[in-house]
Amino acid sequence: MASITRRRFLTTTTGTGLAGIFAAGIPPARGQQREISYLCWNNFAPLMDKKLDEIALRFTKDTGIKIKIDHIAAPQQAAKYASEVQSQSGHDLVEMRMHFPWLYEGQLVDLSDIVGELEKKYGKVLSSAAETAQVRGVWRAVPQYHGMFVATYREDLFKKAGLKIPDTWEDLYTVGKELKKMGHPVGIPISQNYDTISTGGPVLWSFGGLEVDKDGKTVKINSPQTAEMIEWYRKMFRDCMEPEVLSWDDASNNQSIQQGKAGWIHNPVSAYIVAKTMKLPTADTINHHKTPGGPKGRHETDVPRHIGIWRFSKHIAPAKEFIRYLLGTRERYDEYIMSADAFNLPVYENLQNHPVLKTDPKYAALLDTKGVQYHCYGWPAPPSDKVQLITNSFIMPNMIAKAVTGTSTKDALAWAENEMKKVMAG
């Protein structure tokens, strides 16, 4: 047998090894490890983030797959996702709010198999979550939970002044005038934030108005119904609110009622949960009631949140395993939902009467959903990237802000129509 020199041995083995690595396209150390990463939002219910970390640790222990969870503030999500998609690198799993799966349709893995398994266990996905996570018949993300908006009010002030719980938006105007006189104005933001859309939408729908028609193409904002909605906002701003609402961010209405200023806000139950957790004096005085309605029914904003997997991920199988681990077992899903203290609720039909809603009598309003129609932004237009663009451009909030600060209703409507038409044409 011919002898092999040390140099020849090293050259041959190094060359073969490198050729193998280049052919596989994965470095050897990474090829062996099973590690995934999840980009998740900073939950408005912080205890749910803690629970997620806890479940992730157990997942690693049970499966041997490491998981790294990074949290990001909600306003930065879109920019971060855009950079990950453009660079085709980043996390494996991503948390997606409302219409995001439509915006990133081509970049997300088909997760219909997992949703099918979950629907068998928990029942059908709620319509708002299905409309936003299922893109053209394919589940681009798995619905996790949703947060419903509801009316949040100072029960003590209402009792003191003998005020009736408002059943309609017009009733709220009557009540709001009294609240403002008492030094506790209504706190509905009218600024470039998402809470403004979350309230503006239900008010608009209750008056019979809409932004874009069912066909998803025809802009319908310039209508007598929207004019009615604007007039309602105009008198609310003048008689029931203070100009500070023009500068508010998504947290401001919560802070206002928690700090004892606002007498009524429109928000998920997070304002109460935080007040309770932080043992603020206002916690005992805050309660919730069913969202007000209008001439065309009682509508409310729903914010479903999903979990998706980027198509560029090199770890699709372990990422799917994590979703199954987190949501696929009733006990664990319950544990996860319970940690949010009714801020985030299950999105599957059979779990609607969830035990978390019975942990506090102040969550009764969340069970009183009879006659309330829940929608996502842009309804009744089917979700699409363009509807998402209209939302993210804050056209409706700016239309309202223009009207309440002096622009005529006609001009504000024409402005909004023009801006929306430009988005639809683009």
Next chain:
Amino acid sequence: MAISTVDIAAAARRPSLRTRIGELLDREEWLGPIFVSPALILLLLLVAYPFCMALYFSVSNAFIGRPSHFIGLRNFINLWQSDAFRQTFQNAFVFCGAAVGAKLVMGISLALLLNQQLWFKRLIRGAVLLPWVIPTALSTLGWWWMFNSLYSVVNWTGLALGIMDPPGPNWLGQKYYAMAAVIIVNIWRGLPFFAITILAGLVAIPKELYEAAEADGAGPIARFWYVTLPLLKGVLAIVVLFSTIFTFSEFNIVFVLTHGGPINSTHLFATLARQVGLETGRIGEGAAISLYLFPVLMLVVWAQLRFVRKQAY
């Protein structure tokens, strides 16, 4: 096989690889480019490549995660139809003009003050730099709290002193106040850059010139006007040039304080580009917004650098 003696002698004379590399490095035409190349590669990767990508995006219909096509100058033309963009264009000039103007006047005043013989001179000079040193996002959060409608310490102080009527200005909710607020924070943040750079220019002016002017009977104003200001022209031009570019491209302050609101009244090119390009996915349009003023700024840079060169020679 026979090997000629000439070949052996030639092989023996051939220098080793190390010697040849050493000889190469001794030659200036090789050594210079080798030293420069790391910086050049970094510049190409971190500046030239993103810039070229942005240029391409601005003339394409690029949408996040989708194939894009060349559309010429359509993005730049369409932007003029957008009310938000026209408002942003106007905001940028108001913001930049007011902030740079105020920083220049206040920067010269502060530099003149710091140039005096003061007690704790070093401590004061160090303290002046603080706004420049603290991360902008962090310091702006402090300002946001001060202007916040619920907790505003500015309004609280104003009301306590009786110089404001309750409830005080709606700093971030009314368009003129909101613009004033972002300008104030930009001035606070950028003033140290002006003051310290101008101070360096002041220190470099020979004392003899002031002594001669004083001997000729020049008062403080005349000395400033005829000695200080002419000799500071070069420094001022550079400071104004840099500050104009930084101020036009400001992002953090507006993003943290107002998000461009109310009703787009404080949007600047960078914040609107982010909203359009990243939050709504239209990166082609977003890139066009951020590059809209590029030709104008290039012209400003060219004119000012020409002026500085004239001053130098």
